[in-house]
Amino acid sequence: MEDYNRLKKIMNTVSDLGSAVAVLGWDQETYMPDGAVEARSEQLATLSTLIHDFMTNDAARAAVAAVPSYIGTLSDRDQRVVKTFVKDHTRTIRLPADLVEEQARVASLAQDAWKRARQASDFSIFQPMLERTVDLKRREAELLGPADHPYDNLIDTYEPSATVGSLTPVFDRLRAGTVDLLSKIGPLQDKVPDDVLYRTYDGNKQLDMARQIIDILGFRFETGRIDLSAHPFCTTFAISDVRLTTRIRENDLRSCLFGLIHEAGHGMYEQGVSRELARTPSAQGASMGIHESQSLFWENVIARSEEFWQWAFPRLRAAFPDQLADQTPESFFKAINKMRPSLNRVESDELTYNMHIILRFEIERDLIGGTIEVKDIPELWRTKMQASLGVVPPNDAEGCLQDVHWSFGGIGYFPSYTLGKLYAAMEWNALERQMPDARTRIVNGDFAPIREWLRTHIHDNGRTETPDEIIRRVASRPLTEVDFLDYVGRKAARVYGF
Incomplete structure (x- = not known):
């Protein structure tokens, strides 16, 4: 099972790098100082490029090429894990590293522009960054291959096979x-x-009740925690490390309570x-x-x-x-x-x-x-x-x-x-x-x-x-x-x- 073990090592590395991206993204939305946006965008771009490299380098290609020789010997669950990686690999090799790096860099800068635009209620502040984002996404959709509609390739990222x-x-x-x-x-x-x-x-009572x-309900605090952010979200660094965020509005009881139940x-x-x-x-x-x-x-x-x-x-x-x-x-x-x-x-x-x-x-x-x-x-x-x-x-x-x-x-x-x-x-x-x-x-x-x-x-x-x-x-x-x-x-x- 040497070939399978090599593939597992690649999967583990890619997963760990993805967790590092999640940590930096969580920090950007919770504790990162405003002045760190540009530095964070470069850090995220570097990690995204590394993930892309590990997914597409010669070792990954060789590991994927070897899959047919042993996949039939694996359990049904392990076969499905391997097939999931192969699908991700196939998708990733269609996207060049420079596109992945640019998307990560633009995303970090665009999030800052969106925050400023929303605060000022002025779409023009966000428009240039969104135009760059849409251009990159149109390019991604095209590179991912033929589809009945180019948007299908982007929906598939989040909802496989939906069109x-x-x-x-x-x-x-x-x-x-x-x-x-x-x-x-x-x-x-x-x-x-x-x-x-x-x-x-x-607000404190709201958060305590939620x-x-x-x-x-069953959220386990021994492997999770709550912080505040402008936009509630859940992110995962590992099965044993799950982070929730919420926001509190003293004149809207729904926001914290139902937002936190949702997350x-x-x-x-x-x-x-x-x-x-x-x-x-x-x-x-x-x-x-x-x-x-x-x-x-x-x-x-x-x-x-x-x-x-x-x-x-x-x-x-x-x-x-x-x-x-x-x-x-x-x-x-x-x-x-x-x-x-x-x-x-x-x-x-x-x-x-x-x-x-x-x-x-x-x-x-x-x-x-x-x-x-x-x-x-x-x-x-x-x-x-x-x-x-x-x-x-x-x-x-x-x-x-x-x-x-x-x-x-x-x-x-x-x-x-x-x-x-x-x-x-x-x-x-x-x-x-x-x-x-x-x-x-x-x-x-x-x-x-x-x-x-x-x-x-x-x-x-x-x-x-x-x-x-x-x-x-x-x-x-x-x-x-x-x-x-x-x-x-x-x-x-x-x-x-x-």
Whole structure:
């Protein structure tokens, strides 16, 4: 097995370098001083180039060439790990080192430009860096080979095998179903007050309560921690080292609480990957869509359920007795599930959130396809928001500058958010079929069996299965919007009484 051991050594090295990149990226978003941006961009570019070199050098090519001679002797899981590396290798050799290095350098500088642009609410500050990013991404899409649409190659980075052709009909049906539900909800908006969410809540108490809740849900603090950042995220340096970040707004109870539950969903996925996969390309989520399904499963399906607040509300009211004195578990459940068009993707409700993603999907598709240019984005954003949700952002910060993703080159990422919602609804239906008392367990705060079900059916396998393989195995059918529309429709009926 000498050839296999050589390949494992390469996989371990690439994984370790990727972890070093993650450490520097986490630090840039949490503790790095502002003046270190240029130095950090060079450090990240160097590490990205090293990863590319280890993935494409003669040793890697020889190791991949030797795979057919022994792969049949490996276990099924090890075969899948090797095939994942071979796929990554094949993709990487198509991208020249100078492109990889330039993308890493531009991403670090673009993130700084995005922060300044958002603070000033001025897209023109970010526009030059985004133009460089889009040019690099168009080049990447072209180099990755022929596709029905160039954007397909970028989507595949985050959601293997998903394409413009496969996603468009799903998104079209999802949009139609969303519009239909919104038409029922619209006349009933005044029935559901949500002012309780915008009272003043001490930030330290918010963070403490959120920390307690994710601890009970199952995030392991012996292998994880929480820090603050401008944009909440989860990152992993190893299966035994998972970092969450959140932000606190004293006049918005949702931001820290649900943001941290969301990131903890990501974190529990990473903590649940089999240790057998450590330091391989399979020691991570199967795709960003499957990853999002785990964060959204906990944030929305569990933590925005009526059963959850029968358990959690007494704890929250004990922390904020004055602010919640006039609330009940039922009124609080309805407040956190109010559905209405809004400007901000991150703080939108379950139903309208997907309209924000479809907007971004269409803009990215047309950017990479070359039918629009970066300069068109602000006006196009306003037009699409008006058409899809009936609201128009008053400035760039509340419009096209609200997301960090384009600054780090994450073009192709956004569809995964909606796919995560669709997968999560399918996973919940599958879990309820196998665990009929799941809702009772939630009322009792007994989350361990639910977490273990997710670990067994999804987490443990890491990236050894494709998203399609996972959802067909778990839900017994391919991706569909039907489960989600049924789930959110039943919740809307409960909240609004129709």
